[in-house]
Amino acid sequence: QKEVEQDPGPLSVPEGAIVSLNCTYSNSAFQYFMWYRQYSRKGPELLMYTYSSGNKEDGRFTAQVDKSSKYISLFIRDSQPSDSATYLCAMRVGSNYQLIWGAGTKLIIKP
């Protein structure tokens, strides 16, 4: 079993829908949780960065961490075609530089 599990998709939704992307993990020592967005033929771009449990909101994006369930989510409100990309979750133990990555979920927003 992988340390971080993420459904590769693709996930296809109509424009304007609320999107929910998720990752589960097995290491309870993870403290820092990140969501990266990767457009085709580009590098991963940091979208959201949270420490420990709770919610963090930035515009149309909300990141949620539930450490008791070992589950993190990224919600996208009012989804746009420009949100079509691969979304990767990443996490790490506090004192460790090494990120553990999910496989990435390919998201398609249909106009």
Added chain:
Amino acid sequence: DAGVIQSPRHEVTEMGQEVTLRCKPISGHNSLFWYRQTMMRGLELLIYFNNNVPIDDSGMPEDRFSAKMPNASFSTLKIQPSEPRDSAVYFCASSLIGSNQPQHFGDGTRLSIL
């Protein structure tokens, strides 16, 4: 502000040739990472530098791979000799040192070994 800059963006070469990938990290960043991304294995960390010093190269697949960071603004990843299974997208990322500092990625080098 300039982000992480990688060159070349694309490289196609024949098996057995030497390949050199280049990276310029974000100015002021003192940690640098080389990753490889494939469909099968996703993102894999190859090597990590702190203040130009290699800290962890356990992800380097074989002795054919080597990386250097001669100064704070430049790093290279070299493959010699190259093999078809080395075909992948290679990313460089940089960050400030610290457990709460995020990594910022370049746009990668798409490498094809024929």
